[in-house]
């Protein structure tokens with residue numbers, strides 16, 4: 001049975017929530033699920049704006065047919081060709097041979113790659129600032145390359161002031177019947193998931209995100225309709241400000257993320273002592289075991305905080321494997337503009353400090369503090385002085 005929600009008098013949400021998927025993109029844990037958003041514009045010409053993942057395909061088709069009420073579907077707009085949004089595009093086009101596909105030139109190429117059916121004759125390509133007139137509503141398309149794939153467009157509907165923002169302003173998390181962020185009490189926990197979504201999915205493409213924000217600043221936006229998470233009809237200035245920080249790799253908060261990788265507890269002990277000393281000085285600290293916490297959460301915390309301490313055992317004459325994964329993940333996501341400190345441990349041949357520094361040296365504008373902690377198996381008296389010095393150096397750079 002259909003389950004639609006009204007956004008305006010004639011624009012509807014026709015997507016759905018998936019609470020069964022454990023890994024988004026087969027990589028990122030989504031303990032609270034995810035939504036796949038699609039929208040329907042009911043006008044002289046009817047249009048669906050983006051389709052959905054197969055997981056919610058049945059509901060999506062019920063929703064669209066309910067709103068069409070036997071009418072033709074004139075257009076399907078494809079802002080983003082990643083299969084979490086386009087997996088049902090082929091089936092929609094089969095059900096509705098009358099429907100024209102509206103998309104960018106790059107999306108047209110991807111449609112040919114993803115679908116067996118020849119849809120080429122049904123595609124109407126839109127260039128920058130070109131429009132689609134539906135009657136009362138007009139969509140204007142803007143390229144948003146690499147937010148998150150190269151073909152991405154966003155669409156601004158001027159009657160309602162809605163920006164259909166594709167992956168931008170998306171977040172992990174299924175909705176509980178609430179469509180709007182203000183209904184859902186979108187607070188710190190939800191922003192943490194929005195940050196984790198942004199940092200991991202789009203984080204590498206900060207320059208492109210910033211370029212999109214500049215384009216969007218010229219529009220009179222009254223609502224944001226992203227492809228994941230709630231619709232924003234008010235109070236989205238904070239979200240936009242966070243995007244401005246994330247897109248420029250500017251820390252949101254002065255504070256220290258301590259990520260430790262410990263085999264038998266010595267490195268963990270040093271990390272805990274450092275965290276306690278920082279907390280005593282009034283510094284905000286978050287401490288994570290890299291073997292326990294999925295790297296996607298740590299990438300998000302690294303985008304949040306100004307300072308990061310990497311504390312790692314030496315393992316196989318290298319960096320403790322989960323720590324190496326985290327460092328390479330941060331490098332791949334182009335994290336920059338951070339102050340970093342290192343704690344190394346090694347029972348017979350400590351290597352992790354040198355090797356972590358080599359990865360960090362390949363990243364932009366990462367200041368590695370000279371003060372380090374050098375453990376041989378466990379924390380000894382001489383290490384306490386090193387930890388004090390490191391604590392002071394971190395505080396001095398805040």
Ligand code: FEO
Nearest residue numbers: 082084148167227
């Ligand atoms: Fe939600 Fe890039 O797809």
